[in-house]
């Protein structure tokens with residue numbers, strides 16, 4: 001019989017052949033024969049051993065009967081009497097594990113019948129190697145198995161027996177196991193793996209060992225089996241974070257849901273033992289709302305609004321847990337980086353409002369504070385006023401600014417300011433904010449009332465009604481309320497020694513000037529008053545203006561005849577020479593009018609005469625001239641009635657009588673006397689003449705003085721024309 005890998009060489013067998021004659025009792029022969037001999041190998045010479053004649057074997061029809069076996073294995077060579085192997089004997093097939101393996105034959109001879117027992121003892125040879133039941137033995141050993149743990153390996157079988165069977169085992173040198181060899185009750189040897197060094201699945205997931213079983217034959221045979229140890233996981237590993245401390249930075253304006261960091265923890269274990277879930281360690285409610293952690297992926301994301309200005313660094317503890325509850329921790333420092341997300345905030349710390357308009361330039365009127373919650377450059381703030389206003393910001397301590405005036409202010413020009421303060425930080429892009437400060441100026445009585453005109457003129461017609469208004473003055477004061485309320489009054493003064501208040505009065509509120517009494521142009525023609533406008537400030541301011549009052553004339557005076565004396569009052573006779581020629585001046589009527597202008601422009605007319613046509617009168621000169629030569633036939637006494645009229649509307653007039661005596665001789669005066677007064681003496685006539693002469697001289701003198709006065713008058717005016725020297 002052939003086993004895998006084994007064959008016997010015939011020559012070896014031939015040499016090894018050896019016959020062993022045990023004993024021949026009862027004519028029986030026992031042979032010991034090695035198994036596996038080649039066909040034809042001689043086991044023994046039966047004829048010789050049984051004492052038979054080999055030559056007669058044929059004749060006696062010698063044959064071998066086999067007891068109880070289908071196979072014969074041996075034959076007799078009838079020629080030689082040798083018993084030879086006819087079929088290769090395989091002890092193992094024949095006898096298995098029995099120690100004694102015999103084949104029993106009966107040799108039958110005829111003539112005479114003879115029966116011999118022939119026993120063939122089949123000896124084992126080491127023709128089988130130890131053989132393990134399987135090619136691969138597998139063990140699943142949990143890595144938590146402790147030192148000394150035993151794992152028995154099914155014994156190896158060797159079909160051979162005795163020494164040729166398995167004698168020992170050897171285990172290939174390895175890191176973990178040693179071998180213990182035991183003998184089981186069936187005296188079979190088996191090996192046991194003893195754990196000598198503990199296993200670590202995470203280091204080595206499987207261990208391959210080669211176990212060799214050796215028998216005791218010569219030559220020795222061996223069989224091996226591969227022992228495959230699969231190291232089973234035990235939850236002996238905590239999850240391990242890739243870093244103990246994670247440091248990340250996130251801009252504060254990172255949108256919700258954006259990834260901050262992904263933490264990773266690796267658990268060397270397998271399956272559920274190696275399945276890591278993440279969670280936060282002890283965490284404040286606030287942080288819990290700020291960050292979310294995906295338990296599966298370890299993604300930490302932003303879940304709430306972060307604010308650098310609240311907290312610039314967050315510390316989180318995270319936990320990694322495997323399926324059976326082993327945990328480990330790591331820290332995450334999340335640094336929030338500043339983003340320019342805060343505009344500067346301008347706050348008004350103090351403000352003087354309103355400020356008096358007379359503050360000096362450089363005066364501090366307010367204090368402003370500017371705060372930017374960002375950091376670094378995002379916090380640097382520039383502060384300025386954009387408008388063109390007389391204010392500026394002066395940096396003061398830290399982020400304080402003083403608002404100061406830069407020039408003089410005038411409430412009457414600009415009464416309030418909207419000051420817009422803009423603060424811009426230096427972030428990119430910069431943020432800015434502005435604040436408008438409303439500042440008003442309070443009034444100071446710094447403006448006196450100012451009259452609308454430099455001076456005023458008022459014209460009043462004489463004989464006016466007392467109380468009539470003459471003119472009105474107006475002064476303006478731009479100041480506020482009582483500081484700008486104007487009250488008018490007359491400055492006390494005299495007009496020709498009379499207080500002005502007896503002529504005029506002024507309405508303190510309206511500035512309307514009234515007359516107090518009736519004026520007479522002929523008394524005075526103009527005068528000046530000063531009107532004062534005063535405000536109600538404290539102290540008050542005032543200014544004054546001159547009002548010139550001109551009184552205009554009214555024709556309220558009739559002409560007055562100065563020469564000749566009015567009729568009836570005196571007797572005046574003018575001497576006219578008898579030889580007076582045409583055009584010669586014989587007399588002159590002198591009249592005055594207290595009025596002026598047209599009202600005083602006099603004209604003369606002869607309304608009645610003794611001899612009309614003899615004399616004429618100059619219309620405006622009042623000169624009486626001869627209209628023709630005087631002749632002897634003319635009456636000696638001539639009488640003229642002269643009317644003097646002014647040019648007013650309506651005009652006024654006066655009349656007078658002029659007596660003319662045509663004579664060359666004073667001797668004729670009595671006639672004159674007779675003519676004038678019926679019974680007056682000569683002496684009286686002389687006295688009258690002397691008186692007339694003196695009066696004429698005196699009147700001429702007065703007229704001259706009047707003429708001089710009128711010449712100095714501003715407005716050229718019609719004067720009475722009677723300034724003629726007589």
Ligand SMILES: *[C@@H]1O[C@H](CO)[C@@H](O)[C@H](O)[C@H]1NC(C)=O
Pocket residue numbers: 416417418438
């Ligand atoms: C200031 O602002 C107020 C309100 O916005 C406005 O009524 C006022 O006219 C402004 N004054 C000036 C001087 O611009």
Ligand SMILES: *[C@@H]1O[C@H](CO)[C@@H](O)[C@H](O)[C@H]1NC(C)=O
Pocket residue numbers: 442443444445446480481482483537538539
């Ligand atoms: C008038 O001016 C004075 C200072 O000259 C000031 O004290 C006062 O408040 C002003 N009055 C008003 C109504 O503004």
Ligand SMILES: *[C@@H]1O[C@H](CO)[C@@H](O)[C@H](O)[C@H]1NC(C)=O
Pocket residue numbers: 491532543544545
């Ligand atoms: C009137 O005004 C003038 C200047 O305008 C001033 O010099 C004078 O003192 C004033 N008179 C009075 C009484 O206020």
